[in-house]
Amino acid sequence: MRTRLRRLPERGSHDWDVISAILDEALVCHVGFPGDGGAPVVIPTAHVRVGSMLYLHGAPASRMLRTVGSGVDVCVVATVLDGLVLARSLFHHSFNYRSVVAFGRAVEVVDLEEKRRALMGFAEHVLRGRSAEARQPSAGELKATRVLALRLDEASAKVRTGPPLDDAEDVALPIWAGVVPVGLGIGTVVAETPSLPLPASVRGAECDVRFGGRVFDAASSVENAG
Amino acid sequence: MRTRLRRLPERGSHDWDVISAILDEALVCHVGFPGDGGAPVVIPTAHVRVGSMLYLHGAPASRMLRTVGSGVDVCVVATVLDGLVLARSLFHHSFNYRSVVAFGRAVEVVDLEEKRRALMGFAEHVLRGRSAEARQPSAGELKATRVLALRLDEASAKVRTGPPLDDAEDVALPIWAGVVPVGLGIGTVVAETPSLPLPASVRGAECDVRFGGRVFDAASSVENAG
Numbered sequence: 001m002r003t004r005l006r007r008l009p010e011r012g013s014h015d016w017d018v019i020s021a022i023l024d025e026a027l028v029c030h031v032g033f034p035g036d037g038g039a040p041v042v043i044p045t046a047h048v049r050v051g052s053m054l055y056l057h058g059a060p061a062s063r064m065l066r067t068v069g070s071g072v073d074v075c076v077v078a079t080v081l082d083g084l085v086l087a088r089s090l091f092h093h094s095f096n097y098r099s100v101v102a103f104g105r106a107v108e109v110v111d112l113e114e115k116r117r118a119l120m121g122f123a124e125h126v127l128r129g130r131s132a133e134a135r136q137p138s139a140g141e142l143k144a145t146r147v148l149a150l151r152l153d154e155a156s157a158k159v160r161t162g163p164p165l166d167d168a169e170d171v172a173l174p175i176w177a178g179v180v181p182v183g184l185g186i187g188t189v190v191a192e193t194p195s196l197p198l199p200a201s202v203r204g205a206e207c208d209v210r211f212g213g214r215v216f217d218a219a220s221s222v223e224n225a226g
Numbered sequence: 227m228r229t230r231l232r233r234l235p236e237r238g239s240h241d242w243d244v245i246s247a248i249l250d251e252a253l254v255c256h257v258g259f260p261g262d263g264g265a266p267v268v269i270p271t272a273h274v275r276v277g278s279m280l281y282l283h284g285a286p287a288s289r290m291l292r293t294v295g296s297g298v299d300v301c302v303v304a305t306v307l308d309g310l311v312l313a314r315s316l317f318h319h320s321f322n323y324r325s326v327v328a329f330g331r332a333v334e335v336v337d338l339e340e341k342r343r344a345l346m347g348f349a350e351h352v353l354r355g356r357s358a359e360a361r362q363p364s365a366g367e368l369k370a371t372r373v374l375a376l377r378l379d380e381a382s383a384k385v386r387t388g389p390p391l392d393d394a395e396d397v398a399l400p401i402w403a404g405v406v407p408v409g410l411g412i413g414t415v416v417a418e419t420p421s422l423p424l425p426a427s428v429r430g431a432e433c434d435v436r437f438g439g440r441v442f443d444a445a446s447s448v449e450n451a452g
Contacts (some may be wrong), residue, residue: 085306
């Protein structure tokens with residue numbers, strides 16, 4: 001059981017609701033697989049969870065998909081960063097985060113209907129409602145996409161929340177401590193089709209839990225970032 | 227040379243400025259290493275780049291650090307997500323992103339002065355100026371921290387920017403296409419020491435390129451997220 005929680009077990013969870021929520025919130029995951037000679041390779045990629053299955057996809061020529069689909073042991077991680085934890089001591093600085101680590105062996109999805117549903121799922125995972133707005137995949141596109149499925153039966157979550165945990169003897173030090181929350185937000189949309197109204201999927205992004213209502217103006221951000 | 231760019235080479239780069247900027251912007255990385263029996267394990271963790279070295283750290287009992295420090299081949303990935311790329315066709319949906327994949331073997335840092343500098347570096351990586359504000363590491367804390375160093379001599383970057391790339395025959399379809407920029411922002415600080423003024427490191431976060439001037443109000447975000 002590789003998902004035995006080894007360090008800081010109070011931060012670990014096998015709770016399915018926690019695991020599935022993290023997988024659904026994270027926009028990308030990181031997939032570890034054995035590369036040439038067996039040394040590990042890690043690649044960031046899109047994913048979608050449908051029930052207890054995690055799907056990955058891409059071009060049939062992708063080395064990652066060819067290897068991961070060949071039945072080797074893989075490890076998939078999804079991470080959401082929630083805050084910078086600033087303690088009084090450097091030693092206790094940390095992050096608030098939620099992550100899932102899943103182990104298993106993926107299988108290639110060959111059934112065209114399951115493939116089509118998975119492709120819709122990737123778009124839905126990015127923005128709810130998007131899969132119905134876009135042009136549906138053609139038979140040729142389904143063939144030109146490799147879809148892999150990993151059953152999530154060996155997954156665990158780790159979560160850190162809350163304030164910094166300083167040593168008792170440091171609490172009275174005149175050093176500022178606290179948490180700086182961080183999270184993904186959305187910026188001003190760049191339309192390729194300015195004559196068309198903003199679709200419901202994009203308008204809904206403001207209410208998407210992944211972006212927590214955090215809307216920023218990309219143009220002014222660039223100025224501020226100076 | 228494992229960092230040969232295999233797919234979509236036009237998105238790849240061995241440019242050091244690109245690589246170092248991505249490593250510096252990403253707040254966490256994902257480390258792949260061989261677990262028990264050799265199957266890959268991937269763990270999210272903090273990192274800091276100092277020159278051409280990438281440092282990792284944690285408790286000496288951490289399985290990840292024990293294994294990664296034992297001289298095995300590892301793969302470290304840092305990913306920054308920049309946008310949701312919504313094409314007219316489902317098939318061409320994508321992300322704008324920047325990622326670095328680095329291969330190598332890490333060594334444990336035993337020199338106390340290099341360890342101390344690395345620990346300062348982790349805090350500086352989180353927020354510029356923080357390492358000087360916080361209580362410095364004691365000799366005991368330095369001993370209670372394992373620091374690993376990976377030389378970045380086999381690293382490459384992948385970057386996707388710009389609009390969706392639809393097939394020519396889809397461009398006239400009445401389907402909205404465009405990019406929804408996404409990025410990390412910072413929320414309302416939660417102070418543990420409300421009687422102390424906000425330190426320069428936290429005040430400076432607004433101007434940190436990682437947050438691009440994106441400031442959101444955590445309280446209202448939660449309401450909006452409903």
